[in-house]
Amino acid sequence: MGGALLLLAALFLGGLPIALALGIAPLPTMIGLGIPLIAIPQVVFESLDSFALMALPLYVLAGRLMQVGGIAKRLVGFAIAVVGVLPGGLAAAVVLTSMLFATISGSSAATAAAIGGVLIPEMERQCYPRPYSAAVVASSGELGVIIPPSVPMVIYAVLTGVSITDLFIAGALPGLMIGLSLMLTASLMAMVAGHGERMRVSLPEYAANLFSAFRRAFLSLLMPVIILGGIYGGLFTPTEAAVVAVAYALVLGLFVYREIRITEVPRIFADAALTASVVMIIVGFAAMFGYALQLLQAPQKIAAMLSGVSSDPLVFLLLVNLFLLVVGMFMETFAAIIILAPILAPVAMAFGIDPVHFGLIVIVNLAVGMVTPPVGVNLFVACGIARISMEQLMRPLLVFLAVLLLNLMIITYVPALSLALVR
Template identity: 70%
Template sequence: MAILILVLLSLIAISVPIAMALGMAALIVLQERSIPLIAIPQVVFESLDSFTLMALPLYVLAGHLMTAGGIATRLVEFAKALVSWVRGGLTAAVVLTSMLFATISGSSAATAAAIGSMLIPQMERQRYPRAFSAAVTASSAELGVIIPPSVAMIVYGVTTGTSITELFLAGFLPGLMIAGSLMATVIAMSWVKSYGERQSFFMPDWSRAVLRSMGRAWASLLMPVLILGGIFGGIFTATEAAGIAVFYALFLGLFVYRELSFRQLPQIVAQAAVTSAVVMIIVAFAAMFGFSLHLLRAPQAIGALLTSMTDDPLVFLLLVNVFLLIVGMFMETFAAIIILGPILVPIARAYGIEATHFGIIMIVNLAVGMVTPPVGVNLFIACGIARVSMEKLMRPLSVLLLVLIVNLLIITYVPGISLALIR
């Protein structure tokens, strides 16, 4: 097993794409065990032959349609009308918009790209430092995989056999808690540092602005109600909800807002296809890597190691959190879930930890990895939009990372936050 891990890390270190690194490392185990290479396509296609996994490309497509069709713009306007009057309100609007967009897109990277491209230039015009604006965008975009519907939750559910509906329910309160703490933090930082422009507050003007923006955004705000209400009400599955999200986004963009044209659709579909293909390839070869770990009895070995270190579930959770924080710094989220989920979930169950609660811990933890160098995808997106180096980003980001880690610890040791809506 040590050779397998060493080969994988070596390939990643020399910049081999993660999917290829997973497949090549697994190939070594197959050769060593004299297993016919026909096992590779069998495992790969079996891992992708899942009705539930069909939701992944559909949610990706829905996210692209929302960005191009004016849905994201109206969510931004609504969030700005609610909170932009206070000093730091525009950064709070970034967090609030990320939360609203997350209820539809299911993707952290899509949230960072959509919200950042619209609000980072506005924050710059209101005298917010670029590094601070990028840090707020990157950290709040992690809500895209925590608040349902979440592509990461779908991958975790498929990989570990956990109910996706329960995972969606479990993600609500942690997502709201993280969003609320981030909003409070960015407002406090803006007050302390005198960032942004302070605006006067007059209740009648504020009420009119909120009602006006709500009137423009009501159809967009109805989308998460339609999708999540249908899932939790048992009307349709998470995969069917993804298809409905695509058609609803298409209908709004083409016929209601009329910001989307039929001429744009081939390009949007092509972009969504490329994004989905990248994730699906990682899913496929991560399944191959997981098959190799199974051949080496890695889950049993890791489980024995952890149980020999401690029989206390609280200490186990602490060890897992530290381990996942390190993994999230270097490994893509979906690959980490597919590789580690089947290994860690049985061990967590042995400690009496529910798979749904453990899934939220794992997803929140790896979501923090999207905001940490050197492989934090949200950081690269936000830095590119803000035209700022990652080094300058780290100082304001460190405060927000501390807030995220405190939230992670609360979610870890207070399972009722995740399980309240399920029980």
């Protein structure tokens, strides 16, 4: 087991693409055990031959259509109308918009890019420092993979056999808690530091603005109601919901908002297909690596090792949190889930931890990794939009990271928060 993991680490450090590294690392194990190499394409194909996994490219496409079709822009306008009058209201609106966008997009980077592209320039116009604005966008962007639907949740569920619907439902309350805590933090930081310009309107003006913004965004706000309501109501599966999301976003962008031209549709589909294909290739070869680890009885050996440290599930969860936080700092989220989920999930079950609850812990952990240097994807997105360096971003980001870690501990040790709506 150690040899396969060391070879994988060496290939990563050597700069080999993730998919190739995952495909090469199991070869010595399979040859050593005398397993025919024809098993490689069989395992890869079998892992991709999944109805549930079809949701992944569809949610990627839906998020792309939302970005270019005017849906994100209208959600931003609605969020500003709701909380823009508060101290630090525009910063709070960033988080609220991210929460709304997350109910449709399923992607952290897409959420940060769509919201940051609209609101970071607006925050700069209202005298918010760019490092602070970027920190708000980067930290709230992680909600894209916690509030359902979520592409990483789909991948985790496919790899571990957990119900996608249950995992989606489990993310609702924790996502809401994280979103509200980030809104409060963003507003308090802006108020204490004197950032931004507070909107001063009378109650009738506020009500009129809110009604106008709601009317403009009504069809966009209806999208998560249709998708999540259909899933939880049993009208369609998460994969079928992804098809509905694509169709709805395409109709809005083409015929209602008219911000997508017919000639642009092939390019949008091609961009989404390219993004999704990279992930799908990684999933296929990661299944091969997971197969090799199963042959080496890696989950059983890791369970025995951790049991030797402590038989207490609470200690196990603490160790997993520390491990995943470090992994999230250096490894891309999809790759981390694909490599580690098949190993850690059986170990967690051996400790008596609910598989849905553990799945959410893994997702939230790696979502925090999206906003931690050196490879946090949300940081690169936010810094690129704000035109600042990573060093400038770090000081305001530390406060938001502390809030995210506090939320992670609550989610880890209060399983009822994740399971209340599932059971």
